[in-house]
Amino acid sequence: MKGNCKGHGKGMKGHGMHGMEEAEESKREYAYVREVETGFDETVEKVKEELKKEGFGVLSEIRVDRLFKEKLDLDMEPYVILGACNPNYSSELIGIDLNSGAFLPCNLMVYVKEGKTYVSLLPPTVAMGVTGNGELLEVAGKVEEILKGVVDRV
Numbered sequence: 027m028k029g030n031c032k033g034h035g036k037g038m039k040g041h042g043m044h045g046m047e048e049a050e051e052s053k054r055e056y057a058y059v060r061e062v063e064t065g066f067d068e069t070v071e072k073v074k075e076e077l078k079k080e081g082f083g084v085l086s087e088i089r090v091d092r093l094f095k096e097k098l099d100l101d102m103e104p105y106v107i108l109g110a111c112n113p114n115y116s117s118e119l120i121g122i123d124l125n126s127g128a129f130l131p132c133n134l135m136v137y138v139k140e141g142k143t144y145v146s147l148l149p150p151t152v153a154m155g156v157t158g159n160g161e162l163l164e165v166a167g168k169v170e171e172i173l174k175g176v177v178d179r180v
Contacts, residue, residue: 058147066104076176082110103138
């Protein structure tokens with residue numbers, strides 16, 4: 027398997043100048059991505075299996091490629107968004123801040139690009155970073171570690 031991982035928490039380096047911070051933010055990696063050797067369908071099943079092992083269920087499964095074909099008559103390579111949730115962590119987050127439900131479930135993507143299959147994760151700390159809430163980010167960090175492990179094992 028190829029270990030092309032991206033998005034390892036590269037933070038902004040503030041220079042006290044608003045424009046430079048915006049420029050840095052626009053370049054920031056926001057996804058943890060890994061190319062895998064297996065095909066699309068097998069990879070989707072592996073992701074679901076690994077999530078289950080970690081106590082996560084898949085609450086939603088959106089086949090973006092099929093949706094775009096149906097609604098827009100647009101052809102694209104296979105692409106699915108899996109909405110994963112662990113009730114223990116979700117209840118902890120919502121217990122800290124009711125509005126944190128806006129970040130749930132955690133999204134993992136499996137897609138094909140130029141014939142190669144990828145697994146991608148929106149890291150929970152990146153998503154919840156906008157809150158500035160240390161308690162939320164602590165829980166998000168635990169969830170992120172687990173989900174990156176899932177991506178790495180697929």
